[in-house]
Amino acid sequence: MxxxxxxxxxxxxxxxxxxxxxxxxxxxxxxxxxxxxxxxxxxxxxxxxxxxxxxxxxxxxxxxxxxxxxxxxxxxxxxxxxxxxxxxxxxxxxxxxxxxxxxxxxxxxxxxxxxxxxxxxxTPAEPPRLNASKRLVARYTALLERDFRSGHGVADFAAELGVTPTHLTRVCRQSCGRGASELLQERRLYEARRLLSETRAPIKQIAETLGFASAAYFARAFQHKTGKTPSAFRRGK
Known part of the structure; x- marks a missing residue:
């Protein structure tokens, strides 16, 4: 994402x-x-x-x-x-x-x-009919795009939307095949890849910028998703 x-x-x-x-x-x-x-x-x-x-x-x-x-x-x-x-x-x-x-x-x-x-x-395209669940997911993704660097978790976003984390996760999975936490993590790690590729910012600073609790947690999450450590990804190896 x-x-x-x-x-x-x-x-x-x-x-x-x-x-x-x-x-x-x-x-x-x-x-x-x-x-x-x-x-x-x-x-x-x-x-x-x-x-x-x-x-x-x-x-x-x-x-x-x-x-x-x-x-x-x-x-x-x-x-x-x-x-x-x-x-x-x-x-x-x-x-x-x-x-x-x-x-x-x-x-x-x-x-x-x-x-x-x-x-x-x-020849206007037929827009998908958005039911209540899809409208909720659209609101979540807009909120996520605005605040994905904040360090907020799914529970924080769900509270702002007035629903439970379980319900938010369920409707996200129904709408796009990904849970709420997967959408959040994908967005943060895409931005991490961009920053690692396009800037020389220290890895610790990138982790802080994206709201990760620590550089070590960021490194583990990044390697789990990409198969590479942030340092190896930056070196192109």
């Missing part, structure tokens, strides 16, 4: 799997376009036959993009081709050393925003 500080568009062109957004899991297949705004917790599974691309629009972008998540199943071949060719054009310009290539890439990203607007308007 992760969250990005920028909007992204995932375009699956082959294969199938499951994607979890805001604690609700749905299937995806070929020619599925999924737009995810910044700050929305998500994660997805990929198999050996899965193929696709992710377009990142940039942190703080001023492009016109949707404000909510959209899962679009694109059935018309000409609309599929339009999306693929625009993404290819962005990639081509980013690799180019021709004058104005960055500006051209930005304009193509703007066209992706137009493509999304048209598909949401003309």
């Amino acid at each position: 992760r969250s990005l500080s920028e909007p992204c568009l995932i375009w699956f062109t082959r294969g199938q799997g499951r994607i979890t957004i805001n604690g609700v899991t749905r299937g995806y297949g070929p020619n599925n376009a999924i737009f995810i705004p910044p700050g929305v917790m998500h994660g997805f599974e990929v198999g050996p036959q899965t193929h696709g691309v992710i377009v990142y629009f940039g942190r703080g972008t001023d492009l016109t993009l949707p404000h909510s998540t959209h899962h679009l199943r694109i059935r018309e071949s000409h609309i599929q081709s339009e999306l693929t060719s625009t993404i290819d054009a962005v990639h081509r310009e980013l690799l180019s050393d021709r004058p104005g290539s960055e500006r051209a890439a930005r304009h193509y990203l703007g066209l992706l925003g137009v493509w999304l607007e048209r598909q949401v308007e003309l």
Whole structure:
């Protein structure tokens, strides 16, 4: 489970799997376009036959993009081709050393925003009907995304939501196949991997930043999940 500080568009062109957004899991297949705004917790599974691309629009972008998540199943071949060719054009310009290539890439990203607007308007995706349990899970994941660094446990989050930890765990497992503590631990450890890869912050400081009781407990949790100690992960071994 992760969250990005920028909007992204995932375009699956082959294969199938499951994607979890805001604690609700749905299937995806070929020619599925999924737009995810910044700050929305998500994660997805990929198999050996899965193929696709992710377009990142940039942190703080001023492009016109949707404000909510959209899962679009694109059935018309000409609309599929339009999306693929625009993404290819962005990639081509980013690799180019021709004058104005960055500006051209930005304009193509703007066209992706137009493509999304048209598909949401003309062929709106069927949103999953959220029952009370799924609404609770969506509230939990939003709260978790806000406070996963706080050191709070599932009991603290459950108390804030006005339910018992047992009930929260049960509805999370029903909604996305993961317990409440698994969602919390996955989110914290994804952030740990990011910090270990992208910063030189000491491991003890990373553990404190993410709310672990001690560096030793952080190291055990990290190794249990990844098979590597934080030091080995940072060294790429």
